[in-house]
Amino acid sequence: MTDVTPYVVLSAILFSIGAVGVLTRRNAIVVFMCVELMLNACNLAFVAFAKQHGNLDGQVAAFFVMVVAAAEVVVGLAIIMTIFRTRRSASVDDASLLKY
């Protein structure tokens, strides 16, 4: 049984960096990259646990996440592009009209 602890720790570190990035950065592109980082941290954890349990479930899940992430990138970047065109800004804080 392979010890997966380093992988999981690395995954946790990457996830935390991503989360902090999402919360602190204003640039939509950077936020987006941080989201990708979090997703990939999860993928790492999935694969690591799959290795630990010796089955393919986690790996399959990782593929699903990748597919979803790819789709999300398409839609997300399109939205960011559109917002930038109308507002001349890629700051997530500026796009705050949808509120109470």
Next chain:
Amino acid sequence: MYSLSEAAHQVPVIEPSAADGTFSLLWLVIGLPLLGAVVLLLGGRATDRWGHWLGTLMSAASFVVSLLLFVELLGREEGDRSVTQHLYDWIAVGDLQVGMDLLYDPLSALFLLLITGVGTLIHVYSIGYMEHDPRRRRFFAYLNLFVAAMLMLVLAENYLGLFLGWEGVGLASYLLIGFWQHKPSAAAAARKAFVINRVGDIGMALAIALLFTTFGTTSFSAISQVSGAAEEDTLTAVGLLLLLAACGKSAQVPLQAWLLDAMEGPTPVSALIHAATMVTAGVYLVVRSNFIFELAPTAQTVVVVVATVTLLWGAVIGCAKDDIKKALAGSTMSQIGYMMLGAGLGVAGYAFAIFHLITHGFFKANMFLGAGSVMHGMNDDVDMRRYGALRHAMPVTFLTFAMGYLAIIGFPGFSGFWSKDKIIETALAENWVVGVLALLGAGITGFYMTRLMLLTFFTTKRWKEDVHPHESPGVMTVPLVVLAALSVLGGVLLLGDWIVEWLAPVVGEAPHHEPPLPIIVITLLTVATVAVGVAAAWFLVGRREVPLTAPQDVSFATRAARADMYGDAINDVLVGRPGAATVRGLTAGDRTVVDGLFTGGSAGVKATGNVLRRLQNGFVRSYALSVLGGVLLVVLALLAVNLA
């Protein structure tokens, strides 16, 4: 349920035979006027030209059938004079089996003749009286409906059928009292009559329910066979509830207030209500339910008390009214009181109550139609202070009215003399206090009727300038003459105690009762009392100048009588204001408590929403923080569960 053998036979039992031969025509008596009403109401304007003739014809045909039936009944053996006709099964639900059955016996036979006979005369009179009314056809439709409903009331073989007619009468009276609906006063009067009648109807409905739970049937013949087996308390309750119903329909205290307002209707309607239909229904109900009242002495006593109060109440009101129709209405109330008194006195009085009802039907219809004839000639003015000396202008109306007048005050030989005298006699024999009060009532009757007579037909003329009194057309005077003749001759029913023996199979035979005074003394006493009343009227009204407006500096008694003995005020204080206060309380409660619950709930939701919507601040990063916080919470929860 009581079996037949248990029942103690203390009351006359109704054992009708099935209708055959002529009696199978019985349903036509109701059917003809009902058909008239249906045709005239559905036919609409197409029937405008001949509608009044059809209405009169239907009523007259009904009278002819009643007459045929009566002759047939006369030919039968005394014990065989009850006939039922089963028309169809009306209500059949489990234990409740009610057939649409008609009962024709000596009691309903007399009512049939009175209702259709007087009703037809009123129809004929209305042809002339309503000639210029654009809605005359509708008027006749309602008259037919009124007559049909009253016939249903007196012909029904069970309380439920009676109730059907009872409600029909209430409806027809509402339609007719409010016939001139463009007058707000008429509309209000109709509504008042309807509402007060509803109060009585509650009694009727409860009585029927109680009878059904006690006896399992509502049929007169079935109940008359077993009523002796029921507990007296139950019968007393039924009797009191029936009395409440009778009070509503017959305008007895405390449900009397509608009768005077009902004068807003056209005069023939007043005649119909007061003489043939409607107000006599209460008396009929009490007499018909003799198998209950005979076994419930308490209820009988209450009937007597109510009747005595009413006969004085109405008489006093009659004394102070300047409106000729209202004076007559007060007198009706008083005379119905006499009938109720007779009915409340039990076996000894039933026949006399019905006798007075019939003679009263004659002379009161006569006088109401006479009053209508006077109004017809006086441009519909009802104020007697504006009449005077009309005997020359309207000789036929005057003479016929005089016959009715002599009958109602009980002038010896006239119909009212025989019938009222008998009731006073019986009352004196039963209880001298009631008897003396009835005697007093007779004296007051003499006063107010003489006053009415003097103000209208004698004294000096006080007409308005543009009024030219004239005699009414023949179509109106002929019914007056017929009714006047009946008012004079109505007493023949008492010849050889005919009416007492005729009704004996229905109401039972009274054991001979020696009155406290010789009958001739009582008669003389009555006549003397009436004479005092007449003389008082002569001295107070006839010999003086009559002011054109009612004097205001009058005694309290006069003011009370003018205000209908404060009947409306009493109702207002006892019922109206507490009712209004209750409603106000309920609406306030509804607004604060019930509405508060719902509006408060919604306000709470709204306030919470107002606070919570602040979370939706539009900053993506704060949303992300919440999501992260949520995830951390879930992870912590999972850890806590797993480690625990």
